[in-house]
Amino acid sequence: MGNSGAGGPLTGLRVVELAGIGPGPFAAMLLGDLGADVVRVDRPGGPGLGIEPRHDLTNRNKRSVLVDLKADGGPQTVLDLAARADVLLEGYRPGVAERLGVGPEACLERNPRLVYGRMTGWGQEGPLAGTAGHDIGYIAVTGALGLAGAADGPPYAPANLLGDYAGGSLYLVTGVLAALWHARATGRGQVVDAAIVDGTAHLTAMLHGMLAAGSWQDRRGSNLLDGGAPFYGTYATADGGHMAVGALEPRFYAEFARLLGLPEEAAAAREDPARWEGLRAAVADRFRRRTRAEWTEVFEGSDACVAPVLSLREAPDHPHLAARATFTRHDGTVQPAPAPRFSATPAGVRRPPARPGAHTAEVARDWDVPRLGDHQDGDHTDDQKGPRS
Numbered sequence: 001m002g003n004s005g006a007g008g009p010l011t012g013l014r015v016v017e018l019a020g021i022g023p024g025p026f027a028a029m030l031l032g033d034l035g036a037d038v039v040r041v042d043r044p045g046g047p048g049l050g051i052e053p054r055h056d057l058t059n060r061n062k063r064s065v066l067v068d069l070k071a072d073g074g075p076q077t078v079l080d081l082a083a084r085a086d087v088l089l090e091g092y093r094p095g096v097a098e099r100l101g102v103g104p105e106a107c108l109e110r111n112p113r114l115v116y117g118r119m120t121g122w123g124q125e126g127p128l129a130g131t132a133g134h135d136i137g138y139i140a141v142t143g144a145l146g147l148a149g150a151a152d153g154p155p156y157a158p159a160n161l162l163g164d165y166a167g168g169s170l171y172l173v174t175g176v177l178a179a180l181w182h183a184r185a186t187g188r189g190q191v192v193d194a195a196i197v198d199g200t201a202h203l204t205a206m207l208h209g210m211l212a213a214g215s216w217q218d219r220r221g222s223n224l225l226d227g228g229a230p231f232y233g234t235y236a237t238a239d240g241g242h243m244a245v246g247a248l249e250p251r252f253y254a255e256f257a258r259l260l261g262l263p264e265e266a267a268a269a270r271e272d273p274a275r276w277e278g279l280r281a282a283v284a285d286r287f288r289r290r291t292r293a294e295w296t297e298v299f300e301g302s303d304a305c306v307a308p309v310l311s312l313r314e315a316p317d318h319p320h321l322a323a324r325a326t327f328t329r330h331d332g333t334v335q336p337a338p339a340p341r342f343s344a345t346p347a348g349v350r351r352p353p354a355r356p357g358a359h360t361a362e363v364a365r366d367w368d369v370p371r372l373g374d375h376q377d378g379d380h381t382d383d384q385k386g387p388r389s
Contacts, residue, residue, distance in 0.1 A: 008035025008338070008347035013180075014367070015087040016078070017062070018102070019043060019356075022135075022160070023168030023196065024091035024119040025058040030173050031087070032061030033338035034347050039085075039363050040064045041078060042356035057335050059353040065364075065372055066357035073374055075101030080369045082107040082114055086183075087176055091119040094129050104191045114189040115179040119172050121163075123195030135163035138196040142167075144204055151221025151228070167200030224248070230280035231256065231270060234309060241292030242309040243299075245283070256304035260286050 013036040017028040025040075032038040040062045053059065068074050079102065082088050088107055090097050097103040097118075104116045118124060121133040136157045139145040144162055149155040172194035183189050210216035222228045231247045247256035250270075257267035266282040269275035287295065292308050299306040310318060316327035316334050328337040331352040338347040364372035 007345055008033065009342050009345040011035035011345070013037065013087065014085045015039070015089065016041060016081045016085045018078070018088070018090040018092070018097070020091035020119075022091070023164040023172065024089055025056075026165055027117070027119065027169040027172040027176075028062065028089050029058045029060060030169065031176070032351075033349070035345065036087075037366075038062040039081060039359075039367070040354055041067050041081070044068050053355045054331075054353055055333070056353045057333070060330070060335070060349055061351050062354040063351070063359035063363055064354035064356050065360040067372070069100045069102065073371060075106075077369065077371045077374070078102045079106060079110050080371055081367060083110040084367050084369065085111065085114060086180065087115045087117060089117040089119065089172070089176075094120065094124045108189055108191075112189055113183050113187055115176050115183055115192060116189065117172050117176045117179075117192045117194065119168060119194050121168075121196045123198060124193045135160035135196070139163040139167070139200050142197055142201040142204065144200050146220060147207075147226050149220055151219070155220065162203075163196045163200050167198075167203055168194065168196040171199035171202070228276075230276050230283055233280075235284050235287040237287055237292040237295055238289060239291040239293075243287055243292060243295050244307050244309050246305040246307075248305070252303050252305045255302055256299075256306060259298055259302060259304050259306075262286060 010031060013031070015028060015031050015036045015038040017024065017038055017040045019025070019040055019042045028038050028040065038061065040059060042064050044066055067077050069078065082102070090102075092100075098105070104118075107114055107116055120129070121135075121138045122128040122131065136145065139157075139162050140155075144167075145155045145157065147155075148158055172192065175192035175194050179190050179192050207216055211218060216223050217228075220226060225232060227233045229248075231245055231253055234242045234244050236242055245256065247253040253270055254267075257270075260283065262282060266279055269279040269282075290298070295306070296308045315321060321327060325337055326339075327334055328349055329335075330349040333352075335349070338349065341347075360372050364370055
């Protein structure tokens with residue numbers, strides 16, 4: 001396991017995160033991992049995620065203050081923070097931040113250089129903008145969900161990685177960093193409208209190109225990269241495990257067939273899609289003869305492009321990931337290490353997940369926002385269960 005770092009390329013950047021769940025907190029965590037001073041504005045009572053705060057890794061590398069935006073002085077306190085920040089992130093339904101008094105107009109009036117990042121599922125406008133939703137619905141309408149699953153079965157959801165985090169969080173961070181570049185050059189901030197549907201659709205750019213070129217069929221399990229090819233997919237082993245095969249190029253496929261022990265006649269079916277079902281059956285038969293560990297040893301160090309399918313608990317112990325310190329242990333919890341890596345400004349896990357309100361006095365001092373000390377717990381309604389996950 002790797003060691004905690006003490007900085008990152010975004011050291012000195014100030015970020016205000018208006019607490020929510022899903023892609024917004026992950027985006028703020030990523031900025032914090034890269035060194036930004038992220039202050040999460042928690043509301044009294046918490047966001048209702050259903051996870052103990054000490055285990056919510058998306059709140060690592062942050063500090064937390066408690067502010068009731070519906071109490072007297074609440075919005076003014078957030079505006080005080082925004083005035084001292086470089087970035088503000090929010091994930092409310094469209095219009096909620098404005099009604100609370102902390103929308104883009106109010107914040108940019110206090111700080112014209114501010115980058116105001118908005119994270120939603122449907123975006124700030126459009127017929128569905130005001131409706132609720134979750135990852136699975138967002139990736140469904142973009143065509144991305146329809147790519148996953150067997151040809152003769154229903155699509156399956158790849159957890160919430162594809163929509164919330166790939167199509168959502170990573171596009172929000174990309175947008176924020178681009179807007180920061182512009183703000184540093186011009187002195188003018190702006191609003192970044194990051195919608196999960198937009199980002200997820202953008203991820204399918206290569207496939208749309210292939211579709212237009214006639215090299216991708218618009219149905220699941222019929223293509224080179226969606227399980228249609230018998231040399232790109234997963235196979236069960238003798239002990240109930242699975243191996244992942246990605247032997248696309250001929251030279252890698254030849255190595256795969258040799259190590260798997262495929263008969264020459266069966267291996268030759270690669271060049272004839274009409275014989276792929278027979279090839280798939282032959283590959284499956286070979287994999288069922290040994291355990292996952294045995295096949296892992298067979299393919300270890302080869303260019304056959306075969307890997308064991310590991311669980312979340314198993315992944316940190318994979319020899320390659322262990323050697324690279326892809327996972328780290330901090331405050332007793334094994335977790336993914338910050339990524340990517342930097343030669344001059346290494347990132348790291350500096351703080352455990354922030355407990356709500358734990359840093360109110362500290363932030364009030366460091367950011368010179370004395371109004372933070374004025375807030376007490378109060379009532380709040382669930383404005384954040386909006387069009388995001």
